[in-house]
Amino acid sequence: MPLTSALPLEALVDPVSGIVRAVAPVEHPAGAPPRYTAMTADVADARRLGAWPADRVSLGTTFGDPRGAWIAAVAEAVERYCGNRLPPSGHPQEPRRATAAELTAEEARLYGPGALPAYAPWQYGRPGFPYAELTPDTPALWTRAVENGEPCWAPVALTHLNWRQGELRSLPRTHHLNYAGIATGQGLDDAVERGLLEVVERDALELWWHLDGPTRGIDPASVPGLTEDLAGCGLDVHIVEMPSEFAPCVAALVHDPGRGMYAAGFACRYDPAEAARKAVLEAVHTWVFTQGTVDADGWVYR
The missing domain is CATH 3.30.160 (Double Stranded RNA Binding Domain)
Known part of the structure; x- marks a missing residue:
């Protein structure tokens, strides 16, 4: 039924x-x-x-x-x-194995090589570099997607997680495992929004971090509810704004002076106060997780 x-x-x-x-x-x-x-x-x-x-x-x-x-x-x-x-063979959403050139020859729309992120030419030329450039003639796996309301093909390398299993390992590895943008929500619209906010967060972080961009500090005491959240712990907390043209993005760093340990967290929300609390929460969780990696027999390795 x-x-x-x-x-x-x-x-x-x-x-x-x-x-x-x-x-x-x-x-x-x-x-x-x-x-x-x-x-x-x-x-x-x-x-x-x-x-x-x-x-x-x-x-x-x-x-x-x-x-x-x-x-x-x-x-x-x-x-x-x-x-x-990955949807199996015979499934309506079964991915397609093809080159971008083959899809283009069929007049199919695709989110293809010219629009995708790529490594620098000197990286592709480095001996032992594990990734191959996605060119129009590179064999790849493609999944059905939607771009501006129109159906298209998108590379599975950027839409799914650990997909290179079994026989699919024979395909060139064009992109690293991509966790950014995957989300669960209360319905499709909510899941899409959560995924997009995560992409905005990673975009802001990468640009700010690698370009050594400017930022503004945020007083933790000015974030509603955060003082109560952190009451009773000995962590030093620092919060900054990561520049973004899309939505408030925040980075948090916690320092454990007793263990000499640092941990960071990042978040993007429409409400900057929510972004700050989420970034601090993630930093605290990273601090907890890191403690399990310090020793060779830490709980993370068990």
Whole structure:
């Protein structure tokens, strides 16, 4: 029987048949803000279904909102579960293996070589460089997409995650794994908006970082709610604005003076205060994660 309404988010979580097997709170790390809340999701093993290397674990974090952290963990699990799936042969959305020249000869629209990001010529010429230039004659995998409301073909190398599995490893590797822009939302429009904001965030970060651009500091005490979020922790917090013409983008740096450890976070939101809180939350999470990488037997490696 076809569904007439969306299932609740909880339907994704089941120990036997769920995409997510379970969601559990993460033990509160020493020195973290008391309001720091983290949930981890145990994701079903998609590899049992074929060449589908979806992430087995996802994490959701908030300041003082366990339900929000639960939703974030499940949403990230679904995001990676779907993003790592290539529609199989015979599926209506099956990708197509072709060169850009072949698609152009068929008068197909494509988001192709001239419009895509590429490495510098000197990089392609360097011995052992792992990426090949996507030219009109480079064999590639293409997926159906939409550009300005019109159907087109886009390279799977930029639209999917760990797609180079099995026989597909024979195709030239033209781009690095692209996590920026993949998102889960409450409906298509919400997911698209979240994905676009993530792209804006990475665009602002890359331009600001690599071009050593200017910035303006933000007093953490001026961000509504952030003082309460950070109460009771010994981290030094610094926040700056990353220049962007599209939406407020913020970078945060936390410093743990006791461990001599730094961690950064970045965010883009329509509300600059929300962007600042999200960047700090991400920086705190990166600080927590980094502690698990310091020792050779840290929990990250287990």
